[in-house]
Amino acid sequence: MPQVQIPSVSKTLADVVAAASWADVEAQSLEARRSILNFFATALGSARDPVVMAAMRTLSPFSGAATTTVIGHSQQMDAMCASFLNAVSANLLDFDDTHPETIIHPAAPVAAPVLALAETRRLSGREVLTAFILGVDIECRIGNAVSPRHYARGWHITSTCGIFGAAAACARLLGLPAEGIANAIGLAASQSAGNVENLPSAAKNVSVGNAARNGLFAALLAQQGYEAAPRAIEGPLGWARTMGDELDVARLLDGLGKTWEIAKNTYKPYPAGIVFHSVIDACLRLREQIGRRLDQIDAVTVEGSALLLARGDRPVNNARDARVSIHHCVACGLLVGKAGVAEFARETVVRPEIAQLRQKVRAERDDQMPDGAARVAVRLSSGEVIIETVISPRGSRAAPLADRDLEAKLREGVRTGQSDWSADRVIDAVRRLDTVDDIAELLESLRPPR
Template sequence: MPQHPVPNPVAAYGRWIAETPDAWPETALEAAGNAFIDIVSVMIPGAAEPVTQRVFETAAPWGAGPSTAIGQGVSIAPPWAALVNGVAAHALDFDDNFDPAKAHATAVLAPAIMALAESESASGHDCLDAYIVGLQILGRVGQGVNPVHRNRGWHATATVGAVGAAAACARLLKLDADKAANAVSMATSMAGGFMSQFGTMTKPLHAGLAAKAGVMAASLARAGVDAGRETLDGKNGMNRLMVGPDYEALRDNLTHVEHGQTLRFETENIGEPLLILSSGLKVKRFPNCGSAHRAMDGVLELKRRHGFSPDDVKAVHVHAPATHLNNLMYVNPEDGLQAKFSLEYGVAVALVTGNATLGDFTDENALRAEIRDFFPRIHRHPVDKAEGEFPTELVVELEDGRSFRTAVRMPVGSLAAPFTPDQYWAKLEGCADGLLTADRIGALRDALAQLGELPLLARLMEPIRGPFRSIRSE
């Protein structure tokens, strides 16, 4: 019996981007709207961060345009707005995670979509539609190269994110199948980023670069620039180059699959299931690396349940997947950025303060003695299992000899424990405090609540155009 050839993934994704009807379930549109609430919230303080200011000051002279650089009070060309706003979205590591791609999805997709939507006079619904499409392709490409791609040190936000952003922008521009495929393919030539940049300003720059890549790839494809069809799955495709020369052996010997990561590009049922609903996004409760959140949630739950104080704690044992602990590489962080990638710091802050806020991750507060004194009491126990196979287990030992244990499979903000509407709006209020006036916060909240009905994105962008009334000084 003749074998049917597997569809080329670049071509298949181009067709799906161009031809899938804009007829999403209401639950998908609601989830996309929530993603915009969350990312706009974190962009506001992110715009005031030094890394964003420096990127803006560098990019602004490259060209004025129709697209808002959030918080800066000016508009610039779409690629540069996507770059600046992408950095703002990821600067504080307070943005969501997306498991199928092992990436920060919305920090790349939303800045690209918003920058292009302003220049194209697109509606709010157009943005939600582009987001759902971009997220699906971002997830499908991520499933084709992960988990190995991420585990071997590639920052998937930068690599897979660039391809997802190109798909979202191709949808927004209403490109035909061939041009949408060219955009997806072209984005692989703009994809790059190493996890060795974690704890530096270049990590949030990765999100901005991927958002810019999406705008440029789709715009160039619209102009007629073509691209190859073997850039995802070919002799020199993304899978073989950005997974490794052992790609086929790894793919063919998989024994455990999480988040649909089969090391194969899904081409037959690209839109089923719809990943925004089946996988969802992990919205962040705390402004640090999500790999610490299960441990922080567990510590807070044990503290709430049993009523012990920080002074009562003799030791905290954290048993977690090695991949999570590898992301948390700073055992003794020296500044706020490194503190975001420290298990010790995150757990200690949760124990001492009962929370973890933006103010806990400044350079000054990262050096607080009352937090650092806890570090020797926090013990790592890496487990060589995937996160879906092994929950984060915590054992808190008290000075009086008692001990308490819990296990956390999914953090607050995931599908297992989703944010309520009140939590989304509270995050917006907390992020905007000190930067936006009360009337601007109200206008922004109204625009976000009605995003799908906005005829133009300008109403959403106006309250966050800036310049902001103050800059955080911490």
């Protein structure tokens, strides 16, 4: 397909963000609320994680006026700090929503600053939903235009593209004209960062937090008259080429302003990298067939695409490794029969029988398998081999999670995150988000007294 020639990617995207109305995006509001509910579920699930608490201690002395909610806490911070913390906690457990074509986790970098800015400006739920839908569209479209090379080259695409969605959404909430929104997008291009090598560490979450905070920062700078190069994304020395990719402008613009990327969103049933979900599903099915013969497992072979092996054929040294490990996902599915937050926590990771089974797992590449699919073969001591293949795992677009599943996920998040927030209040608040006049009042009703 020949490349589409346009004067500026930033300006073309900004024109749509500035012109869109609630009527244009209202049909996507249900999916947006599902995404935001999942955002709260994952943020509550790690609200008191040592990583989040360390970040809070680091930022607290530097926070400005305490105007903004930190999810799962009574304490407020300024909008910049809250954006960072809420994006980190939403992304920390590898449990957030996923855009399948890019593997972007859309909500964390966009919902966090949108809610923070809306709270400080006392904006309405419809304004929040409109900005959120537009921001998700921008981050995922830019992701589409550089996928799959961008991620494969080592850029953490949720961070590097999430900042564009955050900047566009926040500029929209600030009421900036198209020119100002374009400048916010261009300013975001100067702050885009994050690498895949850091996925097994908390450094990954720092780049997601920065995408949220710096996207808000870009919008606020644009409001004050800061300018950016019109071709900051696609120019000869712009964002795309600097990061090693030629921007596919045609893919970026396909259906712009008419179809919405949030409609493709998916939600995880397991707190692990999405490419491992087929492995888990296959092992849960195999466990049912093996029954009481689990102690007879001699070897396990997992076959999948190059992406599966690149992301998950790794040793497990800690809980973060486990969430991106083929070997640990096999052990959870076969030995425990579950793959929730507890199964990826340190207490499970170090169990001797779990570690022993991980050693029996071998990963093999099969280029005929699509990304996200897996074939798992278990050989028993009797010589019997039992095989399960999963192409579309639970939570994928072919087998989506229901609303009740997301609500159960949020309730579990409140329990595992040891938060004193009410799950029922959060669920009710997100359900009626499109009818709320003041986001600040809504979020205040969710925070228990200090």
